[in-house]
Amino acid sequence: MPVPALIVHGGAGDIPPAEHQDYLAGCRVAFETGWRLLERGQSALDAVEAAVREMEDNPTFDAGVGSVLNSEGEIELDAMIMDGAQLRLGAVAAVRGIANPVTLARRIMEESGHNILVGEGARQYAARIGLRLCSQAELTVPREVARYREFQQAAMRARKLALIGHDTVGAVAMDQFGNIAAATSTGGIAFKLPGRVGDSPLVGSGAYADNLSGGASATGHGEAIMRVLLSKTATDAVASGLTAQEAADRALQILRERVNGEGGLIVLDRHGNVGFAHNTPYMAVAWRGPEGVMHVTMQAERGRTGTR
C-alpha cells in the first residue's frame, strides 16, 4: 500500500527576512491541514485543496486574501487543481471576489462539465453553486496597498519595477491509494494588467498531476513558466526515470536556460519522493516524504544562507 506524501510551497521570491517566520508558519499549518486528511484516509485531492485553502486564507501569501493588486488596484485570482488518477482538471482565471479560488476550481472540475472558467463567468458560477463571494476590500491587505502605491509612483516616473509577486501557493499530494493531485493558487504578479492570466491556472504550467509519473506545482514569473510548461516538464522528467529532485533541478534549468525565467517548483513522484528547486533568493516549502519526517524550510538560493 502506498505511503501518503505531501509537499506544499508558499512561493519562490525575494522574501524579506523579517517575513520568513510568517511564511514558515503558514507553510507548516497548510502542510498539517493537508496531512491530517491524508492520515484519515482522505484523497490527495482533498489534501491539496485543504492545504491551498489554508494558504489562501493566510494574508502572508499572494493567494486569496493578501493577493497583489493589478494596475487598477484590483485583485484578480488564478487557480487550478488536477487529479492525476483520471487527468481531470479544473481552473479559474482572472476571477474577482472569491476567497477560495482553489475550491471553485475543484467544483468546476467535478461539476461543470468544463475545465476552465474565467472572469465574470467564473464568479457567476461560484455564486450559482453557493460559494461565498467577497468584496475586493476583504481580500486587500495594507502591505499590498503600499506595494501598489510604489508601483504607481514608479510608473509615473517611468521607472520600471520588476513585475513579480512570487508568493503563489501550491501543494502536491499522494494518498494511500497512490492517487496524486496538485493545486496552485495565486493573485499573480503585482501591477499586472487587468485580464492578465499567469501560468498558475494553465495545465502543465502552474501544476500537473499524473498517477503514472508524479505531480508538480510552480511559482515564479508566469510569462516565462508557461513557455516551458514547467510542471509538465518536471513530471515528464520523472517519467523518464529521474528522481523528484533531479526532475525539479532539470525543469528549473530549462526555465533558466531556454527563457531566462525566474521561479521555483515542487515535485512529487509516484513513490512519494519529493524534490524542489528555485533560482530566486528564497523558497518556502514544507513536506513529508517516504522517510516519514516532516520538514519545513525557507530554502535560500545556493550560495546564500537559509533559515532552516
Ligand code: ASP
Ligand atoms: N506564477 C505566478 C504568476 O505569474 C506568480 C507567482 O508565482 O507568485 O501569476
